[in-house]
Amino acid sequence: MVHLPRLPRLARLAAAVAAASALTVLAAGPAACAGDPTVTDPHVLAHFDFAAGQTPENIALEPDGSADLTLAFAHQVARVDRHGDTRILATLPTVADPQTPNVGAAIVSGIARAEDGTLYVNYVTGTPETGVWRLAPDGSAPEQIAQLPVDGFPNGLALDEDCGTLYTADSTLGTVWRVPVDGGEPTAWATGAALEGTPQLPFGANGLKLHDGAVWVSNTAHGTLLRIPFGHGPDRTAGPVETRATGLTTVDDFAFTGHGDTVLAALNTVHELALVRPDGTHKTVLTAKDGLQNPTSVAVRAKTVYVNSAAFYVPQDPDPNLLLARISKNKD
Template sequence: MRRLPRLAAVATATAALTVLAAGPASAVDPTVSDPRIVAHFDFAAGQTPENIALEPDGSADITFAFAHQVARVAKDGTTTIVATLPEVANPQTPNIGAAVALGIARAHDGTLYVAYATGTAETGIWRVVPGGGAPEQIAQLPADAFPNGIALDEKCGTLYAADSARGEVWSIPLDGGDPAVWASGAALAPSPELPFGANGLKLHDGAVWVSNTAQGTLLRIPFRQDHTAGPIETRATGLDGIDDFAFTGHGDTALAALNSANLLELVRPDGTHKTVLTAADGLDNPTSVAVRAKTVYVNSSAFFDTTDPDPNLLLARISKNKL
């Protein structure tokens, strides 16, 4: 069975980070229930789900990291390959060594944007036009970058990308302008023990929110009036092994995927958090989360599962009246 290059070396350090900060129960906490796996994927073929964007009909566009593909999964589990990123002859991706498709964002017209980390000139952002077809690179990032979570600000024509290797957030103009480092600092950095820093990224309520896997934190970076980055705020700690996250509604309550711990964590606005899904519900190294109305989507990659890897897409119900 195919194993994932170099991830085993990181797994030991990541798996050790499982002490969770539990907070008091809240009467306004959303509830997550009825988890069910709607699609299983082929681990040996590199179909390791990494990130997710939602279609208007509720289908999920997901990236298969090591197959470097984009797949569309209907709510009944029917899976169609939408696009395949180009092969890279000699990938030198930081910490991984293999080319990986990572973050994905969807524009209103159906255009998809995908982060591709290769350690070569192909590292950057790739565009997939509506209907699929051959992806086109629209932005090149440094070869030592690891663009991970991405989010699109269509009004400003800018895409933001979390760089896990360099510990930065990039701003990338969609009109062909040069990418620039939008935010950096110790709060976004990886660590010697775990070389994945800034990871998930969302635009929410006047700010860029970023998770830091190495530090187990959820961060908020407000936009200044000129759209430059304000000071980085730490909004939650103790989220060891955090990968991607999603907000449950208009407030600051979020659901966070804790990859190594096989947990989905509800993170309250005050930074306290509690577990709402576990491996017993079907999680197998969860990587990303999306929320649409009363439905929660969770990707699992099975990156570190050495016994019976089950990469999958899980759907659950979230209480609407509590949001």
């Protein structure tokens, strides 16, 4: 388990995040639009131990509605059932001298689930253990299936099970990596300035989802939501990057509300969940008053929204938690 004396490095990153936030101008949208999904009845389902490093980072959902969470600084994977009961599924191996970019401590970040219950997670350490790890449904020890650059920060993770491919967003190298699901050499699928961070905040590509023939990526430093279409050839190369929304202050992870392009996005340092419309305008639907403390990730299943809060930058009474809310039927 990682204890938290290393968090002064995170505090320095927090200062950079705050400075970048001050420079970001929100793209104002109308207060409401006809047909917007509504998010109501928020409540915190489960609380975690900040002092033990249990800062929830990412979400994958089970068929029964349970949530599989990565607990970043504890380098654990936990399952929370619909009653709020939590059990630890796995702990990633301890790294003797982690050199994780911007953070210093080993953390578990993105998570994806296969239909057979296999879980894939990103482990970020600044050492050869950095990469994608597999957690088998039988509870056997986690296994590294792909190594990613030690100076990288693999973050959001998504699985294309039909093609046997994982995609992960690298926050420090400004890259979307493609990783064979059975292990092997990763390839840089997409790169470029739109995925990179800034000198003020060297933390770019973050959340990642597969949706409607494209890889969608959030960029924390730029406050943008990006769409990268798959090419038409059999090699599924990356098409040109499209910016679909701006002004999303320190956006972290996100999730689609339905089959269309409406998104719920976690805005980390401002403690908000934003609804982002297909035209890029957005509005706030949940805030700190609802229980958000540095929200890191979002998932949607039917009429339920799941939001993790890591409480990274909350100076007093940090409350890392999993919040649930109700979402109305979408018209997209």
